[in-house]
Amino acid sequence: MLTLYHWEPNANSGKPMLALAEKGVAYQSHYLDLLNFDQHRPEYLRVNPDGTIPALVHDDRILTESTPMMEYIDEAFDGPPLRPADPKARWRMRWWMRFFDAYFAPSLSMIGWSVFVGPAVRHRDRRELEAAIERIPLESRRIAWRKAMFNEFSEGELAESRRRAAFGTDALEKHLTEHKWIAGDSFSLGDINGFNLGYALPISQPDRCNDQKTPHIMEWLRSIYERPATKATWAKGRTQMVERVKLLERKHAANRS
């Protein structure tokens, strides 16, 4: 029995969704609406007391960290391998996943939370929002939600996040100039991780991430977008945000004339 608790195919939720699709593993999907705070409700806290998404339940095993979860998916199920066999390439895959998870993603998500997540919930009743914050188990997540809900990100914090988003984009472009895929020669979990982080970069960082300035990122995103597993995964989205992925559709020669 395999159940995945997830939100939209995006960021951390999209990582195990896409990994499972690439492996061809069927699972029971349990959608949680992040903007409705489903992840902090008692029924979900029984699965993951931290109240973070995603969570994977495999028989009696509960996994709650999305990046190690992807390696578990690759190890525990049959299907095409999603990690290179060479230990050096594996090291490179893991190094970049950490760079994505702990440097690039927090900066992009701070921008995303200030322009999208915060405004999406801010109009609600203040007491309702305060009560929602009270139900969040982790202090770090309470701080994040408070900042997003009440627009408490400082200009300095946002400026640093924008700087890091630009720096991360340039570092990724350089990496993809030297390597076809994140781990090196073959598609891996590193690309699944990076795609979830970066599929909307051409929209969120249009001056920085485009065909002229970052041709390798654009080609990499488009090749991942064209994989059947990606198409199937993003089709599971329920909101407008996942529509952004369609920007990666290649313009065919016939359309250009």
Place this chain on the structure above:
Amino acid sequence: MLELYHSEPNVYFLKPLIALEEAQAPFTSRYFDPGSLEQYSPRFPQNTESMLHLEREGPVLVDGGTILSGSFFILEYIAEANPGAHLPLADPLGRYRARAWGQFNALQLAPGVCALGCAKYLAPALKALDQEQLRARIERLEPKERRASWAAVIDGSYDEQTLAKIRERLGMPVKRIESALAAGRWLAGDTYSIADIDAFALLSPLADLAPELVGERATPRITEFLRAVRARPAVEKALAHARTPNPQQAFVPGAEPSRWG
């Protein structure tokens, strides 16, 4: 032949030393003094990853032409390249737990440990140097994040209020590890693994830096765990790489705490 670029056997630098000794993998020790900033010189092995890695200052393992950085990922590399050492756990769930602990400790535990250690030991050591010269050298460091981590040690960023908050934040990861050890003597499963090497290197200094958080009284299970790991012959050999009398007081700027506040 593997070459390990390391400093005193403490925190990040201790991890690969223990793993290499556990695996009985032959390696050449390349000792360096991070306080001299020689790791920024062009003679030091460098690639994009070693310059950008989020530990700021850490060990580098060179295998043939490949330069590996990131101390937990180096542990995984040593474990996978030396399967006979049985450092990775035997089952996928055990390996998941080891990786989840590695990530959790890197993000929740390491930044606070490094900050407390730098405030207590590195800051006074740097104060003894010619300040103008030191500042001039730090100002030239790239990338910005690594420059900032050195600057923070000398510019008074670690004031009492900041340190108190760091101690408070360390409570959560320490409690979580203490609870996890109730289920068994090792962190990720029934046997000793890279998760234990990782946690040992990060938790050990806290008995000195924050005795109210880690010690016989506050955390009996962690204390027993530290004792059990410390008793391993490989750990003894790893600690023998020290060149100063008190390697447990050797700190360098480490990973930054979450920027979300």
